[in-house]
Amino acid sequence: MQAPFLYITSFYSLGILLGRFLLPVFVSSVLLAASVFFLFFVYKKSKHLTSVVLLLPFLFLGALLAALMLHAPNPYEKLEDKFVAIKGKVVEVKEEEERAKYIVKPKNLPKILVLQYGGEYPKKGDVVEVRGIISLPKPSTNPGGFDYQLFLRKKGVYGITRIHPYAVSIEGREVGFFEEILLKAEDKIKKNFLSSMPQKDADFLITSFLGEKVLDDQTLSQFKVVGISYITAVAGMQVAIISGFILYILGLMHLTRYRSFVLLPVLVFYAFLTGLNPPVVRAVVMASITLLGSSYGKNKNSINSLSFAAFLILFFNPLMLWDVGFQLSFVATLTILYFYKPIEERLFRWPPYLRSVMALNISAQLGTIPFVMYYFHYISFVSFVSNLVVVPIVNISIILGFLSAFLSLTVPVFSTLVNYVNIPFIELLFKITAFFNKFPYASVDVFIPPIILIVVYYIVLGILISEFDFRKKRIFLIGAFLVMIIVFTWIYFVPKDLEVTFLDVGQGDASFVKTPHGKVFLIDGGGNPVFSNSSFDVGEDVLLPFLYYRGVMKLNAVFISHTDIDHVGGIISVLENMKVDRVFIGIQKVEDQNFKRMMEIADKKGVPVIFLKKGDKIEVDGVKIHVIHPDPKNLIEENPINNNALVFKMTYKNMRFLFTGDIEKPAEEILKDCDLKTFVLKVAHHGSSTSSTPEFIERADPQVFVIQVGKNSYGLPSERVVKYLKEKGKVYRTDEDGALIVKTDGFKAHVYPFLKGVRE
Numbered sequence: 001m002q003a004p005f006l007y008i009t010s011f012y013s014l015g016i017l018l019g020r021f022l023l024p025v026f027v028s029s030v031l032l033a034a035s036v037f038f039l040f041f042v043y044k045k046s047k048h049l050t051s052v053v054l055l056l057p058f059l060f061l062g063a064l065l066a067a068l069m070l071h072a073p074n075p076y077e078k079l080e081d082k083f084v085a086i087k088g089k090v091v092e093v094k095e096e097e098e099r100a101k102y103i104v105k106p107k108n109l110p111k112i113l114v115l116q117y118g119g120e121y122p123k124k125g126d127v128v129e130v131r132g133i134i135s136l137p138k139p140s141t142n143p144g145g146f147d148y149q150l151f152l153r154k155k156g157v158y159g160i161t162r163i164h165p166y167a168v169s170i171e172g173r174e175v176g177f178f179e180e181i182l183l184k185a186e187d188k189i190k191k192n193f194l195s196s197m198p199q200k201d202a203d204f205l206i207t208s209f210l211g212e213k214v215l216d217d218q219t220l221s222q223f224k225v226v227g228i229s230y231i232t233a234v235a236g237m238q239v240a241i242i243s244g245f246i247l248y249i250l251g252l253m254h255l256t257r258y259r260s261f262v263l264l265p266v267l268v269f270y271a272f273l274t275g276l277n278p279p280v281v282r283a284v285v286m287a288s289i290t291l292l293g294s295s296y297g298k299n300k301n302s303i304n305s306l307s308f309a310a311f312l313i314l315f316f317n318p319l320m321l322w323d324v325g326f327q328l329s330f331v332a333t334l335t336i337l338y339f340y341k342p343i344e345e346r347l348f349r350w351p352p353y354l355r356s357v358m359a360l361n362i363s364a365q366l367g368t369i370p371f372v373m374y375y376f377h378y379i380s381f382v383s384f385v386s387n388l389v390v391v392p393i394v395n396i397s398i399i400l401g402f403l404s405a406f407l408s409l410t411v412p413v414f415s416t417l418v419n420y421v422n423i424p425f426i427e428l429l430f431k432i433t434a435f436f437n438k439f440p441y442a443s444v445d446v447f448i449p450p451i452i453l454i455v456v457y458y459i460v461l462g463i464l465i466s467e468f469d470f471r472k473k474r475i476f477l478i479g480a481f482l483v484m485i486i487v488f489t490w491i492y493f494v495p496k497d498l499e500v501t502f503l504d505v506g507q508g509d510a511s512f513v514k515t516p517h518g519k520v521f522l523i524d525g526g527g528n529p530v531f532s533n534s535s536f537d538v539g540e541d542v543l544l545p546f547l548y549y550r551g552v553m554k555l556n557a558v559f560i561s562h563t564d565i566d567h568v569g570g571i572i573s574v575l576e577n578m579k580v581d582r583v584f585i586g587i588q589k590v591e592d593q594n595f596k597r598m599m600e601i602a603d604k605k606g607v608p609v610i611f612l613k614k615g616d617k618i619e620v621d622g623v624k625i626h627v628i629h630p631d632p633k634n635l636i637e638e639n640p641i642n643n644n645a646l647v648f649k650m651t652y653k654n655m656r657f658l659f660t661g662d663i664e665k666p667a668e669e670i671l672k673d674c675d676l677k678t679f680v681l682k683v684a685h686h687g688s689s690t691s692s693t694p695e696f697i698e699r700a701d702p703q704v705f706v707i708q709v710g711k712n713s714y715g716l717p718s719e720r721v722v723k724y725l726k727e728k729g730k731v732y733r734t735d736e737d738g739a740l741i742v743k744t745d746g747f748k749a750h751v752y753p754f755l756k757g758v759r760e
Contacts, residue, residue, distance in 0.1 A: 005307035011055040012311060015062025016318045023060075025067045032060035066318040069153060075109055076159030079134040086112060086161070087129040089174050090122045092275075094213075103157060104128060110158040113137075119165020125175040125183060130168045132161035141504040141738035141754060142542065144448065144549025147322075154319040182272055185409055186210065192408035193401075196416040201426040205401045207232045208394075211274040219430065224376070225443040226436045227383020231394050235279030235329050236286075239267060241398045243287055260291045278313050278320055279329035285309035286333075302337050306330065324375050328368050335367030336360065338465045354388060361387045366461065370454045373446050377548040380443040386436045390429065397425045445577065447551040450491060456484050492518065492551065497743045498623060498652045502682065503527075503546060504734035504754075505538050506710030508566035511659070511682070512546065513650070515621035520550075521557035523659055526569040527710065539573025547578065554578065556620065560585040561661030562645035563594040575601045583609045584618070586627075586646035589635045612646060624651045628674045629667060636666050642685065643667040649678065653746025658700055660684035660691075668696035676700040679749060680742060683707045683725065687717020687733075697728060704751060705731045706740050 019028055035056040042053050088106035100121040105111050114130050122128050137160055140147040152158075175183065189210065193202035200216065207215040211234035223229045230237065246263050250256050267284045274280050289305040310330055313320050320326045344359035361384055373379065380386075400422040407415035436442060449457075463476045501512040505527025514520050527538045547555075558580055561567055574580065575598075583602055588595060588611075602609050614631040617624065629647035630636075636643040645661030658678035662685040663671075672695045681702035684691035686709040705725045707717050717733070725731045730751075732740045738754035 003301055003304040003307060005304050005311055007051065007055055008058050009307040009311040009314070011059045012062040012314060013321055015059040015064075016066040016314065016321050018059070019063035019066030019318070020070055023063045023067060025064065025071055028060055028064035028067050032057060032064050035060050062314070062318060065315075066321075069317075069319055070150075074136070074158045076112070076134055076136060079159070080136055081133060083131070083133050085129055085131045087127070087171070088112075090124055090126045090128055092155075093121065093124050095121055103155065104130060111156045112159040112161060113152060113157045114168075115160070115162045116168060117162070117164055119168070120170075122168065122170050125173050125179065126170050127172045127174050128168055128170050130161060130163055132163040132167055135160045135162075139755070141734070142546050143501070143739060143741075143754065144546050145504075145542065146545070150319065150322060154317065154323060178272075186273060188408050188412075189405045192404060192412065192415050193419065196419040197423055197426075200430070201423055204232075204426055204429075205397070205404075205422075208234065209238065209398065209401045209405065210234070211277055211280075219433070222433045222437045224378070225380060225382075226386045226390075226433050227380030227443065228386060228390050228394075228433070230328075231390070233279065233325060234274045234277050235325070236283035236333060237394075238398055239270070239280060239283035239287060241395055242270065242402050243267065245399045245402065263291060264288055278323055278326040281313055282306070282309040282326075282329055282333070285312060303334075306333055306337065324371070328371055331367040331371060332364040335461070336363045338461075339363035339366055357388050357391055358384065370449060370457055374448050374454065377448060377545070378443050378445050382436045382439050382442045386432070389432055393425055393429050393432070397422055397429065400425070445548070445553070447553055448549045450487065450551070452487050453484060456480050456487070497745050498655070500650075500657060500680070500742045500744075502706045502708055502732075502734060502740040502742075503542065504710070504738050505542050505570070505708070506735075507686070507712045507716070508538065508569065508710070509561070509661070509682070509686075509708045510538070510543060510570065511708075512550070513623070514550070515623050517621045519556045519621045519623075520547075520552050521555055521559065521620070522571075522574065523559045524561050524567040524661075525558070525571040525574060526564065526566040537570065537573050539570030540577070543570045543574055544577055547574075552578075555580045557581060558583045559646065559648075559659075560598070561647070561659065562586070562641050563588075563592055563598065564641060564662060565594055567661065568594050568598060571598060572601055575605055575607060580605070580607050583607055584612050584646070585609060586630045586644060587611045587613050587632055587635075589630075589637075589640040589644045592641065612648075622652060625649070626651070628676075629663070629671055631670070634670060636670070638666050639664060647671065649676070652744060655679055655744045655746050655749055657742075658682065658702070662686075662688075662691075664688070664690040665693055668693050672696050672699050674699075678702050680704045680706060683717075683721075685716075686712075687721050687725075688714075689718035689721055692721050692725065694724070697725070701728075703729045704742070704749075705729055707731065707733045709733060710735050 023031070039053055039057060086104065086106050086109070088104040088109075090102050091105050091111070093100060093102040099115055099117045102114050102116070102122060103111050104114055112134075114132075137149040137152045137157070139149040152160075190206055193205050197205070200219070203214045203216070204219075206212050208231055215232060220229070220232065223232060243263060246266060247256070247259060250259055250262060255262075267287055271277075271280050271284045286302070286305045286309055289308065313326065340359050340363045343362050344355055347355040347359060350358065365383070369379070400418055404415045404418040404422065407418060460477060460480050463473055463480070466473070468476065495516045498516055499514045503510045503512060505525075508527025509524040510527060511523040512520070513523065522543070525539060525543050527542065555574070555578060558571060558574065560571060560583065575583075583598075599609060612627045614627055614629055616627040619625070625648050627646065627648045630644040642662040643664055643666050645663050645667070647658075647660050647663060647667070650657040650659065656678040657680045658676060659682045664685060668684070668691065676696070676699045678700050679702060681700050681704070683705050687707040705728070707722070709716050722731060732751065732753060734740065737756065741752040741754065743750050743752070
């Protein structure tokens with residue numbers, strides 16, 4: 001094999017997937033032992049081993065290590081919701097506007113994430129005692145949602161606690177010799193940038209050179225629109241620039257024979273300085289292999305070096321396979337290695353610099369476009385042009401940043417001068433970014449492509465770089481194109497069952513409806529997850545990612561039951577970021593600030609708002625909506641926002657859903673004489689004891705109850721109500737089951753609790 005680690009890493013990665021989704025620890029252990037035994041048995045018999053026999057142990061090793069990280073017992077489960085004191089060493093700190101997040105490693109427990117609100121924050125290396133209530137990170141609870149549990153598990157974090165300043169004691173420091181050197185170096189470099197540069201310029205260098213995300217959100221958003229977000233992610237670009245600069249200096253001094261002795265220590269130190277970020281580790285490993293190979297007269301195999309780097313990272317942390325930075329870095333590098341030269345050759349008429357930058361940009365984007373669409377839901381149309389201008393400026397800025405950092409550790413007086421030289425380049429970068437950001441349609445939001453289409457896309461790329469002759473390539477490409485058409489047609493054009501998804505938005509309501517022919521609408525859109533903070537927005541962080549995941553770029557309608565923040569809070573972001581045909585809301589007894597804000601945004605976006613009342617009927621693609629509340633002739637004075645909420649029955653053929661907002665006993669008293677008969681009842685007011693009266697429930701007579709609720713301080717849902725509802729039918733709770741997906745052909749219905757992953 002010319003690139004053995006390509007096959008080893010591929011099998012090992014496949015094993016990691018099996019360990020997460022299919023093979024538990026015990027089964028993986030048995031299969032690993034069996035494959036190793038079989039390997040020795042075959043070798044002893046024939047001395048000739050097939051590739052598959054050699055690779056099987058790596059497959060099951062990946063499965064075992066992944067299963068151990070994901071499915072091993074979590075010691076914090078026994079401590080959940082208990083007040084405990086934990087003592088340990090701070091290994092990572094990130095300060096934000098109103099709080100700090102830091103990871104503590106106790107001696108006899110896994111790492112825990114501490115969220116401290118105000119006060120003096122500990123530093124990396126401090127030994128602290130924190131006192132708080134333990135909670136467990138949640139997995140993704142909605143289709144296409146953020147898997148917070150997996151995100152923290154990649155860092156080895158198994159628990160969370162939230163504390164106030166009085167609940168933490170800094171008891172000393174515990175750092176090794178090399179760690180102390182790294183901490184002091186990082187501190188000196190940051191102080192050097194901040195003391196002699198404008199805040200924003202310094203933040204750019206700290207972000208793009210050290211990997212600490214301190215650059216403001218507005219600038220980061222502009223970088224995203226222009227298609228240059230990669231310059232703020234410490235990765236192979238920085239390693240390549242630093243390496244090129246050092247090699248150039250060594251060449252001027254006629255010291256290239258010492259390049260390995262000079263460059264390798266610098267790169268290794270930089271990798272540790274940036275926290276062993278996977279893209280940096282990948283670049284440093286590849287550079288090290290290239291340098292050592294050239295020093296000893298060995299030919300380099302870039303694909304093998306890349307694969308070895310991936311294997312090295314995944315061996316120590318198999319869960320990095322789901323790290324976005326890891327995926328983008330390796331896919332971009334792989335496609336550059338395969339496509340850069342062919343693209344550059346086709347641009348032979350272009351000037352050398354333009355040809356090189358364009359070939360690099362196109363080849364990298366060929367590999368990363370599906371990932372960018374999947375994770376970030378956008379495509380930048382100005383990136384090809386912006387990169388031609390930005391790349392040389394960034395190269396200069398990173399070189400000067402590296403030189404300043406080096407001088408700050410050796411001859412600090414000269415580092416200030418270098419920073420002064422760097423300021424105009426960084427300011428120019430900001431101005432160019434702002435210029436391209438003003439272009440209409442500089443970037444557009446896109447839906448998340450289905451996994452099968454992404455797989456077919458990469459199969460096409462594989463065919464293009466294969467050694468098949470032109471005739472075979474053409475046949476395979478035609479076949480792949482037909483598969484894409486069939487899949488696209490099936491997903492977006494073939495009629496299907498009615499689908500209603502009751503989303504988990506924490507403490508709040510939000511439901512998504514997709515009709516048989518693809519019409520889509522939301523019913524409410526509020527909520528507050530457990531892990532939320534001041535910057536959290538249920539629209540941007542839950543609703544829009546879900547909608548993009550479902551391939552939705554336009555909503556045919558939004559129904560708002562009432563204007564409490566836990567029902568309407570995310571609708572503002574949806575209206576601002578997605579085309580909405582119309583908004584339906586009940587007539588209002590009271591117009592609060594949330595209502596006025598919603599009306600303001602709807603007017604600004606040109607979205608008509610239609611006020612509904614008892615007796616109104618709407619039909620969308622065979623789905624009938626019959627409004628049964630509020631009644632303009634009988635508006636309720638008691639708790640008017642809740643009790644005059646929009647209540648309607650949604651009917652598809654023989655299947656019925658009843659949506660009740662936050663109505664309470666006064667509204668239920670009025671409605672109990674209406675036709676409430678339903679199969680699925682969205683339980684009113686999150687299961688509150690002020691709702692779900694026996695007369696109302698008896699009249700509705702549902703088989704399925706859905707309680708949309710999260711952790712809260714209101715005592716919701718009421719234990720008495722839950723017990724009563726369980727006597728009447730099947731009860732689902734979004735805080736326990738995640739999103740509830742109901743699919744029906746109009747006669748039978750199937751319920752899919754997202755966290756259980758099975759049909760009920």
